[in-house]
């Protein structure tokens with residue numbers, strides 16, 4: 001059984017537009033500050049076709065918060081962070097889920113709702129974290145640390161989730177670890193994001209060790225610690241780019257900037273920032289907390305998406321930091337996904353069943 005939360009539906013006036021012209025006008029009024037008008041003409045045509053096809057095929061579009069602004073604001077039925085979108089995909093009664101995000105997200109949707117067709121508009125939309133570990137790696141770790149429960153970040157592929165006891169997302173990682181520790185598991189593997197693991201360790205006051213140091217060195221024995229996380233050296237290729245210097249440079253020019261950093265950033269960056277949370281938590285913060293200006297240390301499309309909705313807010317940008325995988329998901333490919341029912345996500349049944357348990361446990365405890 002999974003639980004569900006009600007998340008704002010974006011199925012608004014743009015999606016109900018009765019002509020391309022109407023879709024264009026509505027998109028312009030939302031997106032004029034973030035998408036050039038010549039681009040909007042073309043994108044309104046694509047959005048109009050996508051919204052028609054979605055209705056004809058009883059499909060929904062789930063869009064991660066990192067989607068480009070025109071797609072995010074014109075065709076998504078639901079937007080959210082990994083946790084919200086997982087919950088929605090588990091509970092939808094649409095026949096087709098088009099996942100505008102990356103492969104591990106579409107795979108999660110398929111595992112949670114196996115009777116549905118799950119489509120990912122680009123076959124190549126991967127993730128450096130998901131690519132950093134395999135099911136075989138986890139099996140080796142389990143041999144090395146017998147009986148130690150495995151928590152895996154949702155940014156992993158199904159073979160890793162199948163070897164996992166409980167999944168977590170950036171939104172609930174601390175809660176999952178606290179839950180296990182309260183149940184008496186004082187040694188827990190936390191895979192594969194090195195920085196998220198270190199940040200959760202700092203948040204919960206738990207020690208952290210790594211099983212094999214990349215350049216050799218002495219390994220720590222988990223038995224030497226009262227409470228310890230055993231990490232892995234995966235990194236997000238986007239969030240590892242942010243440096244403490246970025247924050248200091250911005251604060252020199254704008255001392256009243258509120259800095260929000262995603263927990264995939266390094267512990268030094270998180271320490272220097274004012275707030276850290278999942279993409280949804282960052283969006284909620286900007287919506288609900290008034291500040292002279294904000295700096296978001298995360299994928300740069302999200303800043304545009306927030307500004308389109310909150311034009312009165314002042315957002316500073318470090319514009320070059322775009323996730324190359326999220327960037328592959330375009331309106332063009334989303335249209336092709338619906339027209340040709342591509343690229344369908346399949347997960348072998350035995351793996352899906354085991355992976356589903358680790359996801360269900362996460363959804364139950366948080």
Ligand code: 13P
Pocket residue numbers: 065080081082083155169170171236262264277278279280
């Ligand atoms: P969220 O769950 O916070 O949306 O993060 C997903 C992700 O891939 C961040 O890089």
Ligand code: SF4
Pocket residue numbers: 102126127128129130155236237238239264299323324325326
């Ligand atoms: Fe993966 Fe990082 Fe891209 Fe998120 S931003 S999908 S963690 S590579």
